[in-house]
Amino acid sequence: MAPGRGWYNIGVRIEQGNGQATGGLEAAVAELEAAPRFPAAYAARVRAAVQRLDPLPPTLDVPGALALVTQEARIDVDAPLRTRRRGARAAKVVIKRMTAWYLKYLGDQVSDLGQAIVHLGEALAERVDGVREEVDDLRDRVARLEAQSRERGDGA
């Protein structure tokens, strides 16, 4: 189960021997997930929410990029209140309460704009895919016609 075995080259042993402890973990997970009391819907929500914060892949395809825009277009107006300065938190709480209605109003519009951009992106991606298929068809037809033309030329 556990990868990575090795030794420091100057005397300290590094080897993990917890195979027994991790043995059967996969079966235990399956058993838990099959149990009637297991909160399957919540676990699925957790997996999806966590995955959204994973690092970006090195290259994004069109659906991946659109998924990212969808995710980033959700504007969080609940600003963090953390601070090291005494009294600053109280000030932030007051400002946050005073401006909450305004920020929510703006945030909703920006989120809607983000969604609209995603829809536009999806429509464009669909159109590009359609055009690409048509081009491929045309290329095939041209190749066939060229072949037929060559055959006729050879015959003549």
Place this chain on the structure above:
Amino acid sequence: MTGRRGSRGSSSRPERSGGREAANPPGSRDAPEERATRGKALTAIHQFLPTFADRDAIGSHVLETQRLIRSLGLASEIYSEDIHPEMRGKGHPFEALAAGTGGNTAGLLYHASTGCRNFDALLAWEGPFFVDYHNITDPAFFERWSPGASDNMRLARRQLAQLASRCDVAIAHSHFSAEELATLSFPAPRVVPILLDFAHLDAAPDRRRLARLKRAGQDGSAHWLYVGRVAPNKCHHDLIGAFAVYRAAFDPQARLSLVGGATSESYWGALESLCRELELRASVELADTISPGDLLAYYRCADLFVSMSEHEGFGVPLLEAMHAGVPVVAYAASAVPETAGDAALLLDTKDPVAVAVAARRVLGDPELKASLVKAGHGRVEELSLANTRWMMLDALRQFLDG
């Protein structure tokens, strides 16, 4: 069990003969015999690190290394571009180093972990050049959250590559890091654990914090702990996900404390949103930077230390938890398996359900918990300052003895 994602690095050891002594291009570095002659004439080994901060693993390591070098009868000062206020009496500004502390009888030990503003000036150092590699985080982790930090890491990696032709002796704190150096054609890197003095962990914890944490745990619920800066490579989001499942499936009153300041504010904000989304606001504490006494209170009261970090050059908090007798469950990525040895339950998956089940196994099995704690004490002993100082000494003598 298959992980949701693969590990970004392998923890297998590098070839020990992976250095490039034999393939040294003419003029790029001195021949070994010349270095030996020059090494014998050394009168000082100074150290440079881009940022010199208190309560920082690299800062502590640099101070211990200074003691070690001085014990060899050599002069040794610490220089940095960014000295935090609490370290001002212990380090000198970079300009003082540039003003001519060197000469060819003084060596420079360069601690590589982040980008350096005055790198070209350092490359012009006349004397022998040592590199102590603490590892540089993969910039991809920061791309989304802190593009500026990502750029700095890219710069650090470019600078590291340049150092290969200038370096006389290279040290890495794990085979994971040594492998990177070998790939960049550094001279055969020596693996030396980071110098850690665990004595400060035996001090008294903050009494008020201790009392508060003990009160919170009176109902018998589990207290998970993770210590480390809030940075995307530490993958706090995976930890929060695993904790959410653990709480929902096994222990509705369980608590998670995430101790450490923010390296990425936007990632911090995303974690707060995640806690809200998963209805964990009351059970997950983002504790930020805290005092040493507070940290000790957290270690004293924790039932389990869980790490989902994907990129560590060593992993000091794993050992701190072991020292405090807290069992460790960790994702086996980068240098984590090397540092934890056989004293942690290492996982090759970060799936939240699997991690929750592993945590339950440790917390629900007193025998397993006791064996991990015992192994943890053993691991801390193996990597104690008494043991690691001579390893560092051995590495430094590599040059001094020629």
